[in-house]
Amino acid sequence: MAGERERGGRERSRDRDERDSEFVDKLVHINRVAKVVKGGKRFGFAALVVIGDQKGRAGFGHGKAREVPEAIRKATDAAKRNLTRVALREGRTLHHDIFGRHGAGRVYLRAAPAGTGIIAGGPMRAVFETLGVQDVVAKSIGSSNPYNMVRATFNALKHQDSPRSVAARRNIKVSTLQSRRVGGDAEVVAE
Secondary structure, X not given: OHHHHHHHHHHHHHHHHHHHHOOEEEEEEEEEEEEEEOOEEEEEEEEEEEEEOOOOEEEEEEEEEOOHHHHHHHHHHHHHOOEEEOOOEOXXXXXXXXXXXXXXXXXXXXXXXXXXXXXXXHHHHHHHHHHOOOOEEEEEEEOOOHHHHHHHHHHXXXXXXXXXXXXXXXXXXXXXXXXXXXXXXXXXXXX
């Protein structure tokens, strides 16, 4: 009985490790703050981490602690609780161009043809790499604060719509929706 309980606990921890290993995490930023006290300075650290499974799920987290590894661990745990699913076209790029903002941070994300790669600044690049996007062009305008840039990027990705979700919202078939789009382009060219 005790052996079964022990083995069950070990299996559970192995399952947890496998689930954790499916995520890729990127450390985006570490901020060091100092509190001046009578004996000198006390340092604290804040970490911003982005995690994702490179298959369309990603999240970000923020953690604060006295030591860097502890701050990173807290940020990673927060990111795992804050995962977002994003629909990707062909598993490599966005479905359409989108705009996102948070505070003074504004980002423009554009879908790109195959072979373009990730053309984006630091914090946004980390988000796209963990999300599994391979081709995207992104521009950050306004705040270059990594926290605002990451939050603005997730704000933009939240507004990403796939043809399937649009068709479901309009109560039509995906094939009908896409044939209309192709037909609309053909009419414009014919004129």
